Amino acid sequence: MNHPIHTSEAVYRLIQEFNKLPGIGPKSAQRLTYYLLSAPEEQVQLLAETILSLKQRTVLCSVCLNVADADPCVICGNNERNRSQICIVEQPQDILALEHTGIYNGLYHVLHGAISPTEGVEVNDVRIKELMNRLQDGSVDEVILATNPNLEGEQTAMYLQRLISPLGIRVTRLARGLPFGTELEYADDVTLTRAIEGRQEF
Ligand SMILES: [Zn+2]
Numbered sequence: 221m222n223h224p225i226h227t228s229e230a231v232y233r234l235i236q237e238f239n240k241l242p243g244i245g246p247k248s249a250q251r252l253t254y255y256l257l258s259a260p261e262e263q264v265q266l267l268a269e270t271i272l273s274l275k276q277r278t279v280l281c282s283v284c285l286n287v288a289d290a291d292p293c294v295i296c297g298n299n300e301r302n303r304s305q306i307c308i309v310e311q312p313q314d315i316l317a318l319e320h321t322g323i324y325n326g327l328y329h330v331l332h333g334a335i336s337p338t339e340g341v342e343v344n345d346v347r348i349k350e351l352m353n354r355l356q357d358g359s360v361d362e363v364i365l366a367t368n369p370n371l372e373g374e375q376t377a378m379y380l381q382r383l384i385s386p387l388g389i390r391v392t393r394l395a396r397g398l399p400f401g402t403e404l405e406y407a408d409d410v411t412l413t414r415a416i417e418g419r420q421e422f
Contacts, residue, residue: 231257283354285330285347287312295319295328302326304361308351308380310334310368314404318366321413326364329354334372335379341372343379351380355387362390364419368403369394381422393422 231253238249256264280286281293288294295301295315305326309315315328331346354360363384367373381391395418407415 284328285332285350286315286328300325303359305364306351306354306360306362307364307366309366309404310373310376311405314366317405317407317412318416321409321416323413324416326362331367331376334367334376336372336375339372346376348380348383352383355384355389360389362392364416365391365393365422366404366416369399370401370403377422391422392419394419 234253234256235246235249238244238252239246241249244252256267277289278287279289279291281288281291281296283292283296286293286295290297302325305324306329307318307324307326308329308331309318310331310333312330315330318324318328329347329351331348331351333341333346335341335343335346355363363380365377365380367376367380377393381393384391394415404412
């Protein structure tokens with residue numbers, strides 16, 4: 221599609237790119253584009269470089285599959301962390317939310333999704349195999365299921381519980397204080413802290 225003649229092609233293209241981002245509609249895309257057009261060139265340069273480094277300077281930790289600067293990540297590489305606990309989350313941003321509470325000192329495992337047969341996400345589409353490998357050496361006493369309190373998160377938690385319990389590992393689930401249908405990354409610190417402290421056998 222050709223750009224409309226009443227603006228430049230560069231402006232039109234950036235509006236199109238912003239418009240592809242989640243939560244950004246056509247109006248916001250325009251606003252951001254014209255903002256950057258009037259911003260100092262150094263600021264625009266920095267933004268462009270920062271966006272690019274997101275892809276070029278991040279790795280997945282080979283242990284917990286979190287997004288990190290190095291492999292293993294700072295959490296897996298930290299000997300002060302409790303290595304007998306693994307908290308299972310759906311997305312890397314869930315770790316940010318849980319770490320922000322400051323009360324959890326164990327390790328993590330990122331599934332990179334949740335099982336959802338209705339949306340065609342099968343067991344092999346999330347990183348469960350890697351988790352099961354981590355549980356083989358007997359060093360883990362407790363697995364905390366911190367998948368989202370929605371349908372997919374519950375299905376995933378139940379599947380994992382059936383898989384992990386026979387290994388003799390304690391399986392807990394975040395307390396029900398989290399409203400059903402929400403996502404962990406949007407929960408506030410107080411709610412999340414209560415959910416971790418009040419976790420129950422699952
Ligand atoms: Zn890690």
